[in-house]
Every structure is written in structure tokens, then in C-alpha cells.
Amino acid sequence: PERIAAAPNLKLAITAGIGSDHVDLDAAIAHGVTVAEVTYCNSISVAEHVVMMILGLVRNYLPSHQVVLDGGWNIADCVSRSYDLEGMHVGTVAAGRIGLAVLRRLAPFDVKLHYTDRTRLPESVERELNLTFHESAADMAPHCDVVTVNAPLHPETEGLFGEELLGTMKRGAYLINTARALIVDRDAVDRALRSGRLAGYAGDVWYPQPAPADHPWRTMPHQGMTPHISGSSLSAQARYAAGTREILESWLTGRPIRDEYLIVDGGRLAGTGAKSYSVHTR
Incomplete structure (x- = not known):
């Protein structure tokens, strides 16, 4: 929230992948920041x-x-x-x-x-x-x-x-x-x-x-840990890039961003975000 508050010109936050929990969605809603991710890419x-x-x-x-x-x-x-x-x-x-x-x-x-x-x-x-x-x-x-x-x-x-x-x-x-x-x-x-x-x-x-x-x-026993690579196959990375470009081109040309890519829009949870996330109650 501090970073969003310190960026008055911030309008759009994109995740080149899936999962927008690293963006404070409450703060994005409060500041009118649109949050999008490349849903389905991986x-x-x-x-x-x-x-x-x-x-x-x-x-x-x-x-x-x-x-x-x-x-x-x-x-x-x-x-x-x-x-x-x-x-x-x-x-x-x-x-x-x-x-x-x-x-x-x-x-x-x-x-x-x-x-x-x-x-x-x-x-x-x-x-x-x-x-x-x-x-x-x-x-x-x-x-x-x-x-x-x-x-x-x-x-x-x-x-x-x-x-x-x-x-x-x-x-x-x-x-x-x-x-x-x-x-x-x-x-x-x-x-x-x-x-x-x-x-x-x-x-x-x-x-x-x-x-x-x-x-x-x-070092715990009976584990099969990997270093956060499940969604980063080369096949998925090609889809990340294409989706990120589509979101940016939509934003810059004034076209609506696909509903499945939207997490926060217009000061509220939207699209995929409305189905996947909940906001903190104040």
C-alpha cells in the first residue's frame, strides 16, 4: 500500500502470469489502479x-x-x-x-x-x-x-x-x-x-x-520441492508474453481488457478477480 500511495501516476499493474496477491488489492481499489493478469497462460x-x-x-x-x-x-x-x-x-x-x-x-x-x-x-x-x-x-x-x-x-x-x-x-x-x-x-x-x-x-x-x-x-524428509517453476515452462512463457502484450495494447488504445484478465477495475474487484479474491474488511 505504501508503494501504491507513493505512485500517484500509477494506473495499471500487470502480472505476467497468474496470481495477483503480490499487489495490495485493497490499495489498488482505493487508488483506482487497474490490476490485470494473464489468466490461463500457465x-x-x-x-x-x-x-x-x-x-x-x-x-x-x-x-x-x-x-x-x-x-x-x-x-x-x-x-x-x-x-x-x-x-x-x-x-x-x-x-x-x-x-x-x-x-x-x-x-x-x-x-x-x-x-x-x-x-x-x-x-x-x-x-x-x-x-x-x-x-x-x-x-x-x-x-x-x-x-x-x-x-x-x-x-x-x-x-x-x-x-x-x-x-x-x-x-x-x-x-x-x-x-x-x-x-x-x-x-x-x-x-x-x-x-x-x-x-x-x-x-x-x-x-x-x-x-x-x-x-x-x-531438508525435511519425504518432500519433492521445486523452485517455483511449475508455471514457467517455455510453452507457458510464450503465452505470458502474448497476454502481457495484449493487455498493454488494449490499455494504450482504449479497448476494454478481456474480462478474464481483469482482477481490479473501476475501484472494485472485477472479472476473474471477483471470482478468485476477497478484500479485507476494514
Whole structure:
């Protein structure tokens, strides 16, 4: 808010990607700043990364690969934490652009799919994917063997997966987070992995970023962390550039910015922002 207040000429803030939580949306609304992002530019990129992380954890891929790198051949150790994904209950926190894409990609694995979202999906989609809807993450988490977080960071999701919610999950469940690090409690995740409450955690997001060398998520057991690359494939970067150019050209020529690109416009949440974010109450 201080930076926005100090920039009286600021009219437009663009995220060359998805996720506008790094812009203070309350301040943008108060100062009439339009906020836009390139919605959908990397949704599939992130969804593919989520599926990769789920399989990597459940099949114990990374430790097994390390055995090869180390010159070993201990099959018993490799498979001691390896399971089939088939038949597991998998749930997503939020079923928007990325969450729904994850659900569609997981359906062929013959898993039982769950989701929670502030807006329920159309009945036709629930039938198509045989989805079970839950009113909240707290309602859904105890039913799932795998939970993936695909929600934006806002007041309702910050700190959501803390000690209490993690404690309600099945012992030995897996948690995937490619959304924002602050949606989970850093130290609670570390403790849950060391105690066996969680069988694995794979995350692509950290706080702070870049993560310091001594960040506990670098050394906690049974993890598959990556350095925030899930949405930055070269394929996605081409879409970032095209979308950013489109937003700028629309702005500079006075054409309306596509509704799905808008987060804040005209002093209020708009477009995708109205569906994805909430403002702080004062």
C-alpha cells in the first residue's frame, strides 16, 4: 500500500502470469489502479506439474532415482513407500482454472475425486468426473489420501493448512501445494512429515522467495520441492508474453481488457478477480 500511495501516476499493474496477491488489492481499489493478469497462460502447465508431483510422491520416484544416481540397486528400499494412485481419494482445494484441469487429468487414473470451492461447479461437470463436493477444506481433508492446493492467497486461505487442519488429515496422506506457500504453515508441514502424519509434501512455492539456503523445506524428509517453476515452462512463457502484450495494447488504445484478465477495475474487484479474491474488511 505504501508503494501504491507513493505512485500517484500509477494506473495499471500487470502480472505476467497468474496470481495477483503480490499487489495490495485493497490499495489498488482505493487508488483506482487497474490490476490485470494473464489468466490461463500457465494453468495447464501447473496442472501437469501437480499430477507429476502426486505421482512422484505416491510412487516414491525421487528416492528411487537417487538410488540409481548413487550406484545402488536396493529395490526393497525403493518400494517400501511406493503405492498405486488408483483407488485413492484425491481432493483439490479450489476447482478453478488449475484445480479443474487437475481433476480432469486425474480422472483417467481411476481415483475418487473430491473438491471444495466457494463456487460449486456445474452439475454436468460433477457428473462427468464423478466429483464429490465439500463445503470447505476442513470438511474435505479427512476424506482424502491426497490433497492438492490450487487456490489463490487471500484472507480466507492464508494459514489454512496449519497444525489443526493437518491433524485432521488421514495419517500418511500426501499434500501438494503449487499455489502459495503462506496457505500452509511452514513449520507444521515439517513436523507433520517427521512425525508421519504426512507421507509426503511436494511444493513449488516458498516463503520467502528465493528461499534461503537454511529453509527447512530444503531438508525435511519425504518432500519433492521445486523452485517455483511449475508455471514457467517455455510453452507457458510464450503465452505470458502474448497476454502481457495484449493487455498493454488494449490499455494504450482504449479497448476494454478481456474480462478474464481483469482482477481490479473501476475501484472494485472485477472479472476473474471477483471470482478468485476477497478484500479485507476494514
